[in-house]
Amino acid sequence: MEMFVYGIDVGGTNTKLALFNGKAMLKDTVVIPTRTDAKGIHVLPDIKMALDANMEKHGIKKEQVAGIGVGVPGPVTADGVVNKCVNLGWDSMNISKQLSLFTGGIKVKATNDANAAALGEMFRGGGQGFKNLILVTFGTGIGGGIIIDGKIYSGATGAAGEIGHIPFMEGETEKCSCGKCGCLEQYISASAIGRIATKILEERTEDSALRKYQTVTAKEVYDEAKNGDPIALGIVKLTGDRIGRAFGMLASMFNPEAVVIGGGMAKAGQILLNSIDDSFKKDAFHATAGAEIRLATLGNLAGVYGGAKLIFDDYGV
C-alpha cells in the first residue's frame, strides 16, 4: 500500500495543501481561499473538503495518509494548541485534535508557519545539510523559525523566533505594528526598506534612478543598486549592516550552523548576501561567526514541505 503525506500552509488569505508520496516527492498542490469570517470557523472544514477532493482525485484512501502537517500564522505549543491566531480569527484551539476529528482520525501535527518554513528549508531547501539553523523571512514583517538538532524549537509558549520584534534600536520614537518602538522589523523588513528609501530620497537632493518610481519598495532598491545607483547602494549597505548586526545577535545566542534568508526579499540574491556578509563577520562573536548565510530556495512552498516533514520525522524520512 503506497503511503502519502499532506503538508498544509494556512495563510491569512489562502491556504495551500500539498500532497507528498512516501519518499517526500511533491505530487500535487491545491490552493483554497482562507475564510476568516465568523472567527475562522470555516477554515478547518474547508481544509477537510479540499483534502477529500484531492484524495479522490488521486484515488488515495484514508488509510494511505500517514499524516497531515499544518503550519498556521500564530504561536502553536508543542502539543498543537494555537493561542490566538489573529489573522484567522481563532482564539485558543487544538488544531491537531480538531483536524484529526474532522478527517476521521488521520494523525495531524501543527506548528507555527514560520517554523514550518524553517523546517521545510532544512528538509529540501536552502538549509539542506544543516540541523541547527534559523530561517529569517523578509517581507512586510520579519518572521523567524528556529531549528535545533533537526527539530522545530517553539519555546515555552510557542512564541520563540519572534525575530521581527527583537528590541533592536535604542531611543526609537516611531511605533512598530506591535505597538513597541525600535523593533528589528522597523529597520530591515521589505516594507521598512521602502520607507527608509523614501525618506532618504526626500532628504537628499542628488539624482537617483530611484526617483523615477512612484513608490519605492525593497525590490526597486536592490534592482537599482545592481545597476550601480549610489543612493540605492547606500541603502543596501545601511540595511546590510543592520541585518548583519541582527544575524550577529542570533548567532551569539543560538550558535547555529546557518542562517537562511527567506521571504520575497531573498530574490535580491547575491547583492543582499554580500551586503550582509561583511557586517555579520564583523559583528558576530568570533566563536559563532562561522555560521553560513544562505538563501532559501523553496519560495512559498517552504511551509508545506515543513508541514509534511513533521509527519516524515515519524518515519525517518
Added chain:
Amino acid sequence: MEMFVYGIDVGGTNTKLALFNGKAMLKDTVVIPTRTDAKGIHVLPDIKMALDANMEKHGIKKEQVAGIGVGVPGPVTADGVVNKCVNLGWDSMNISKQLSLFTGGIKVKATNDANAAALGEMFRGGGQGFKNLILVTFGTGIGGGIIIDGKIYSGATGAAGEIGHIPFMEGETEKCSCGKCGCLEQYISASAIGRIATKILEERTEDSALRKYQTVTAKEVYDEAKNGDPIALGIVKLTGDRIGRAFGMLASMFNPEAVVIGGGMAKAGQILLNSIDDSFKKDAFHATAGAEIRLATLGNLAGVYGGAKLIFDDYGV
C-alpha cells in the same frame, strides 16, 4: 552501597570540587588553585589528586562515584570537547575522556561553566520549577547559559549563549574586550556600570554620594541608589532600561519561562529587579513578555550544582 556525585567548577584562578550524596545534597566542597602554566597541563591531574584526597577523607570507593560533572570556562561541544580555553591555556581537548582516564574510568561529563551555572540554578537555585530558562551572569563581563526543556543548549559549536557579545548598540566606537564594538557587556556588565558611572560623574557637576568613592563600581551605584542618590538612581534606570531591552531580545528569540540574574551584581537585589522589570515589560514582544525575571540564589556554587546535575540526569534525580 551509597552513591556519590562530584560537581567541579574549573575557574581561571581556582577550581571548586563539590561532593553530593545520591539525593543531590551537598556534603563537602574543596577549593584548589588552578595551575594554568605549561598550557594548563596540570589542571586535570590536580583535580584527580583533590578527588582522591576527598574520597579518602569520606571513605568513598571509586565504585561509589556515579560520575563527575565538570564546568570549564570555554565552549564545550555536546560530546565533551573543549575548543580553546584561553583562561586555562588549553587547546582542543576531550575533557570527559581525559579526566575519565585519569580517574580510572569514572564517568565524566563536561560543559561550559555558564551553562553549568544555568543548570545548577534550575536544579536547586533561583530557576527551580522552570525547564526553559536563561541565566545571565553580571560580573566583569556578561555570561549566559541556556536551558531548553531541562537540558543545556550549547549550539552548533558549543558557543550558544554568548550573550555578552550580542552586538547591542549601533554606531559604538569604543572597543569591547573581544575586539568588536557595541557588545552588550559594554553597557550592562558590572565593570561597564562602574565605567559609565565614572564618566557621568565627570560630565555632571551636581553633588552626589558617589563622589566620595575613590573608585565607583556597580556595587556603589546600587548601594547609593538605595539611599536615594539622584545620579546613582539615574544610572540604575539607564542600566535597567538596557538590561530590559536585552532581556526582551532574549525573550523574543527563546521564549523562555524565566530569565535568572546571576553573578556578583545579583546581590543588588530588588532595586535591580525593579529597574529591569518596567523596561522588559515595555520592550519584550507581548507573546514572550510573560517570562519571569528572578535572582539566582546559589552564588558561586551554581556551577558545581550544575556539574553534578549532568550526572544526576542519568539517574532521574
